[in-house]
Structures are given as C-alpha cells and as structure tokens.
Amino acid sequence: MIELRNVSFTYAGSNRRVLQNLSLEIARGESVGIIGPTGSGKSTLCYLFNGLIPHHFSGKFQGEVLVSERNVMKETIESMSQIVGYMLQEPSLQIASPFVESEITFGMENFAVPVDKMDKRLNEIIAELGLEHLRYRATADLSEGEKQKVVLASILAMDPSILVLDESSSMVDSTSKNDLVKILTALKKQQRTLIIIDHDLDFLAKIVDRVILINNGSIIIDGATDSVLTNNRLLIKNGLIPPIFPDLFDIFQEKKLLDDPLPLSLESARKIVQKWLP
Template sequence: MSKPIIVCSDLSFVYKDSKKPALKNVSFTISEGEFVGIIGPTGAGKSTLCWAINGVIPQIMQGKLKGSVEVKGKPSNKTPVDEISQIIGIVQQDAEAQLLMTDIEKEIVFPLENLSLPREEIHRRLEYVINLVNLDEERYRHPFYLSGGQKQRVAVAAALAMEPEVLILDEATSELDPVGAEEIHELAGRLKKEGKTIIMVEHNIDELAKHADRIIVMNQGEILRDGDAHEILTDVNFLQSLGIYPPQVTQTAFHLREAGWQFERLPLNLVEATQSISALRKSQ
C-alpha cells in the first residue's frame, strides 16, 4: 500500500447560519496515486468535503468543524490555504469564477508570481502546464473567447502550476457540453498515468467509470459506501435508490440478469457489455 496523503477522521461540519450539518462523522484515507470518484445527490456534502480538504473550510467559509483532515500530516484547518494549495489543487464547477486574468498565460503565472518564485522557475512551469492542457496556441486569448472546456483546462493548468500532488475536480465538467467534458476526463486520465492523485466529484457515472479505481458514495453529509469502483458502480439498485443514473449498459445487463441471464459480474462500459452479452447469447 502506498503512502496516505489525505487522512480524514470523524469530520463534521455545520455552516455558519445553518442548523443542518453539511458533513457528519466522515472518515477515510486517500493514498498517493489513487483515482477516487465521489458521487451522491445534491446536498450530499461533496463540495463541502472538497473545501474542507483544502482548508477553505473552515478558514474562509466559516462554520463549526469537528474532527480533522490531515494533508500530508498537516491539519487543513490550521495550515494556510496557499500552503495547502501547493499540495492540493482544486478546480470547481464554475469555470469563470476561478479565472481572474485577461489571458491564459497571465492566469497560469499569477499564483506562481504570488508564491514569489524566480522567473526561470515560473517559465519552466508555465511551459510545462500550458502544453499539458494543450493550450499553447491560445495563450494570449481573453477567456471571453474560450469555450467552456478550454476555460476549465485553464483552471486545471493554473492549479497544476502550483505543482500539487493531489488534484480535486469538483463537478468540473457539469457545465460543459459533451466535447468539453470529454476533454477534462481525458486530461484526468492522463494525469492519473503520470502518478497524480485525483479526486473527482462527478454526476456522469459513464465517464467516471473510465478512470476511477475507488468510489465514495455520499448522502446527506454521510459516507454511505466507500470501495471498489466496479463493485459500487454496478450496484444498480443501490445507485437508483439514491437517484443516481447508472451506466445504461450496466442497467441493460441488470435487467437481463433479472430475466435469468447468468452474468459473472455486471459490465460497466460498452466493450465489457458487448463481450459479456454476446458470450452469454452464444452459450444459450
């Protein structure tokens, strides 16, 4: 087992001016190199959890926090947010609200200037991330002229420029069209291969199934399940009870199984489904 990087123990949080806890006794450990998907209905506490991991909760968004989150051994509620940002990068849903500058290069360079890094180092990181997200040619464009997917890639690049070990994508694709969403998922897959730890809050189970190793299911501030991605994402009854739409191929196989088809395990993607269903048809 590789080294733990985020340790969350018995975390509860209530927003200021609210009575209902947004998180209730949440505990888990995430290790280096994992790709963790977090799913659950609206109001499950997914975003609250993300903010608690990088210290924005309780440092900027205030409220009552119990329990602890440790990021590489540092308590996230007491370590300055800019210090945690160098371990944990976060990209939110609203692409526009995270971009502050008038072109891509300035956006990527901005946090590095704030960290008072030397010019050569900023240059090295800029060139690396701008090529990683494939936006070299647009580097002087105003965000107004960029597509939603491009804007989110800029947000990812700006987060990665701080060289964090973990990248949190908090519903980063939910306002994008399928092409834009695909760009972000493809990028997340590449980052996983490079060894980055990825935490992805996502509604689109089909896309999440492509890269996630592990799934955490949340509902009303609690963790309902935490385990193997394939096992949880093919649990059709469980997902539907939470109002989550399982992959269509999984649902198809699920109905077939109810009709007596003997699946070894339910498929999660098109390739698996085509193979397992045709095999079963032949054997019948």
C-alpha cells in the same frame, strides 16, 4: 495521504449538519470518485481538503483533517494550495487574470517561481492541454468550457500532488470530456492523488479506482469502482442515474440470463455480447 477523523460541519447561520461524523482515508496516488445527489455534501466534504473549511467558509466544525501529514486547521489556504489543486464547481470564480497566459502563470508568480522555470512550465502545460488557440485570449471572453480548461491549466502549472475536481466534466462537450479523461489518466499514472466529484458516472468509471457515495453528509458506501457503480438499486435509491451498461444489462441479470457480473465498461459489455453470438 488524506485522513478525516469524525468530521462534522454545520455552515454558519444554518442549523443543519451538512457533514455528519465522517471518517475516511485516501492514500497517496489513489483516484477516488465522490458521488451523491445534489445537496448531499460533496463540495463541502472536498472543501476540507484544502482548508476552504474552516478558513473560508465559517461554521461549526468538529473532528480532524490531516492532508500530507499537515493538520489543515492549522495551515493557511495558501500553504495548502501548494499541495492541493482545487477546481471549484464554478471555475469562473477562480479566474484572477485578464489574459490566459497570465492566468496560467498567476499561481507560479505568487510562489515566486523563477521566470525561466515558469516559461518552461507554461509552454508544457499549454501543449499538454492543447490550449495553443486560447493562449493570447482575454479570459473574460472565454466560454465556460474554455474557462474550465484554463483554470485546470493554472492549477496543474503548480504541480499539485493532490487534485480535486468539482463537477469539472459538466460544462464541456463529449470531445472535451474525452480529452479530460486522457489528461486525468496521465495524471493518475504520475501517482497524483485524484479526487473527482461528478454526476456523470460513465465519465468517473473511466478514471477512478474507488468510489465514495455520500448522502445527507454520511458515507453510504465506499468501495471499488466496479462494485459501487454497478449497484444500480443503491445508486437509484440515492438519486443517481446508473452508468449506461449496468443499466442496460440489468434486465438480463434480472431474467437470470447473465452469468457474469454487470459490465461497467464498453469492453466488458462487448465481451458478454460476443459470448452470446452464435
């Protein structure tokens, strides 16, 4: 469980409140998308979950953040990293080892996981993420998308109960995006809490059950994925591009030709089209 109570934050050296009196709760096992225009405070919000704020980024902080019943302000980033796996918007910054294998085991080594258990986990994670071809490579020579996969592997190796992904789909091609959907769907089934920041709303629609739209550091709407991601006007008003099917079917709704709600998935769009066919 994650609980934010009346949280405000201003980065040191700035006089702009980036988070404004935010309150929200995320239950264990929920999958939540965080959306909003660039600079709206999405990454800043997620820095609260593992204590990067206030322990790494200093500034003026107000309010309370509880993660798995711990007051994040009183914990260290290291202790929080055992609960919260965090993939930064720039994964290159997270790579700490010269080789892929040692990168994946890096976190486990820090937490003194026994060698046999570590090897088993390394093999499992490499198989799960399909990283066999990268296993013996130097991390410095990897492409950005490959680095991203390796960082994800090193985070998952730690078995976090909460996983935060900041724009993780932005650097990968559509095949890798589909792989990511599969990996995240499997993690969701394991009752892990997923918090995913992404500009690609079609990608989010395939994974999360709940979406929180933020702008100027405040929550604009927080609701079920189907209702938030088919609210084209609200999305556009907040600088976002609606998902493809709600965008396409909008014209039919406008012309009152649509009895159903706007479809979000290919499956629901297909059902509507099938009804129209003679």
